[in-house]
Amino acid sequence: MSTATSTASEGKHYLNAKHTVLSWLLTVDHKRIGMMYLVSLVVFFLIGGAAAVLFRLELMTPAGDLLRSETYNKLFTMHGIVMIFFFLIPSIPAVLGNFLLPIMVGTRDVAFPKLNLASWYVFMLGGILAFVAIVGGGVDTGWTFYTPYSTMYANSNVILAVCGAFIAGFSSIMTALNFVVTIHKMRAPGLTWFRLPLFVWAMYATSLVVLLGTPVVAITLVMIFVERAFGLGIFNPALGGDPVLFQHLFWFYSHPAVYIMILPSMGVVSEIIACFSRRRIYGYKFVAYSSLAIAVIGFFVWGHHMFVSSQSTYAGMIFSFLTFFVAVPTAIKVLNWTMTMYKGSISLEAPMLYAFGFLGLFTIGGMTGLFLSTLATDIHLHDTYFVVAHFHYVMVGGGVMGFLGGLHFWWPKMTGRMYPEGWAIFAAIVIFVGFNLTFFPQFQLGYHGMPRRYHEYPADFQVLHIMSTAGASVLGFGYLLMAGYLGWSLKFGKKAGANPWDARGLEWETSSPPPTENFLVPPVVRHEAYAYEFESETSPESHPSSESSA
């Protein structure tokens, strides 16, 4: 691939191909769209994070002294809506997936580039509506919009927020559709299904969940709209409706949505662990199929959110039983990643530290899920801080750690610059410590009976709340630190070669950053995925060590 290197030296790539603002806003280049998503998601993450800082400060004391209860309720709602619909769900697919998936399958762009650009506009429209709902008075229903509170009792901008989430859903659908078609139809010659990187498998499984699940939540949100706006009785018993019906419809999407948030992260971690262990993933096929298994089983467990919501005892038993089956492929994946390291050649750069962080936190998140799938313990733990801690371990400890690991891993590819390694390692450790200090005490709070979404609480719980708030400050500092050095590296970072990690995969065979057309010569795949046992085909002078001397 000496051609790729020669382009890099000519200095034409997707970032400097055109310079106007309009060239970004009207681009159909999947890489530029991925970067636009990255910028938007950072903004949403800051908004959601700021809300969390404010309510964590309130929770330092048992009395509601910093914020009024309305404000507190609006803040946790905003945190949930923004983080779930406008950060976690799009995070890896829309940023890393958009940027990498076409390159990983060896093609020039996604199947429908204009649809891809449309997805960003649709996403921003949804985001702006949600933002207007927030600044124009707020929403206080919780991100779950439970009825009949949301449809008949809440005095806040429910309709606007529901519209925002509804519209944003279409952008997920557009992205997912693009990925499915691209993976099916546009793979490079020689790139069979079982030569695909596991990241691509994860994107495929995620896209199926998005395509099948999102329409259901869209319909559900429309039902909230018509009941609230026109008084058409669907969920409110006073109008002949059924409030628990809403929970069934909502969780039919929102439980699989957990897998929308975690499967992509699993894909990222597979790439990182293989690269930094210099070894093909242990049980490649098993990991690939387990993503699909999780995606499928994930659609049959929604009722475990309703063990104490008047669902029949027998339905509860069936949902509990099925839920345990999700745990098996998930646990085996952790085993596969660990076994990949066995007899590997391991180096500990920041992406690998994030992968370790993922393994530790996600394992805790998964194991604590067992307390909640077990019927009897869930009776006690449902709607307490135990649940809050559990899903943060899964979605932040798993989802966000994977996203950050991937961001560092592919940062040289996306920007053409290396991030500063020392700072990155420091920030990864700060984030790991801060995260655990924030959320581990919440397991204990939950088992001792502290209910979630409480503005005030009995004084006995205070010590653990203070620990949690202290942890949140450490965590926030870690994120800001990372934003700082990543921003710095855009201008001052060391120039990255085509393959700075000596990694395998088509994205490392083109220059960093890639040219607009991704590959100057259409690639042909001759190896299995993760062929780390062979020397790289990327010319050695593109390694940073040798490049600096060139």
Added chain:
Amino acid sequence: MKSVFSLLPDQASEFARQIDHLYLFISAVSVFFVLLAALLVIVFAVKYRRRPGDKRPEPPHDDSTLEIVAGSGLLVLLMVMFFWGAKLYFQGNQPPKDAMEILVTGKQWMWKLQHPNGKKEINTLHIPVNQAVKLTMTSEDVIHSFYVPAFRVKNDVLPGRYTQVWFQPNKEGTYHLFCAEYCGNEHSRMVGFVQVLSQEGYEKWLLSSGGTAAGAAAATGGGAAQESPVDAGARLFAEYGCATCHHSEAGALGPNLAGTFGAEQMLMDGTSVIADENYLRESILNSQAKIVAGYAPVMPLFQGMISDEEVTQIIAYIKSLSTAGTDG
């Protein structure tokens, strides 16, 4: 309340003790696997760290044996959790026959509680120790959830239907009562206490005309604080003319209600249903929904003509007909 740093919180019922056993079992399994994973990752990261001049490692041989063995082993462990949890859950949904029934109404943002003798209170529930207590709960507005951590029990409280929760305290004391389902502005103030008294203490408290009962009566707008739900139901049963059709003599237009509660009812469409609180509620408010076989659909619909509280009282009366007057 025990310190939040103690392993387990206050245990005030046998059920709580059993839940804690299961909790400790799952905790032990979790701690074991988390430590095992962490240990392996650390050991491998150190032992197989990359050294200058290292050869490229061999790719793994994947024959799926490890995955299948580990997966099956794990599944066995998970099934232990499932059956153990399901057994306790089932038990937690089956109140004993002799349980004392207390009516609970949740509303933004308070708990209204009524004892079998008609005594009402708000936010503090007084109950005798070692007596099984069954709460029949409904909500006047949004969804709430009745949660007493010391008993390890919780159940949502829904508008338009009845749900149940039961417990048998085995230790006198004062325990937290929380609303666990977010219900609006003052959700975190929809809290109170469960006060577990000795048998004598409870009897004494029942007979006292303390501020609580009077306050409760005022707050709920009822002057009938001391009329028991069953008596009120009997009065309403007569006032609404229910007895005109629902009687035991030949030619009655409606089914005789003695013995109805808890029994299986054959319906006109050939199906059958157990006559629980929710069935009775539906049959009063929307009588055409499920007609008992052999009767004509002639009962008027009471939806909108009768308050939630009155429905609950009439149901209490109908239930008393099935327990041969021992109730209340």
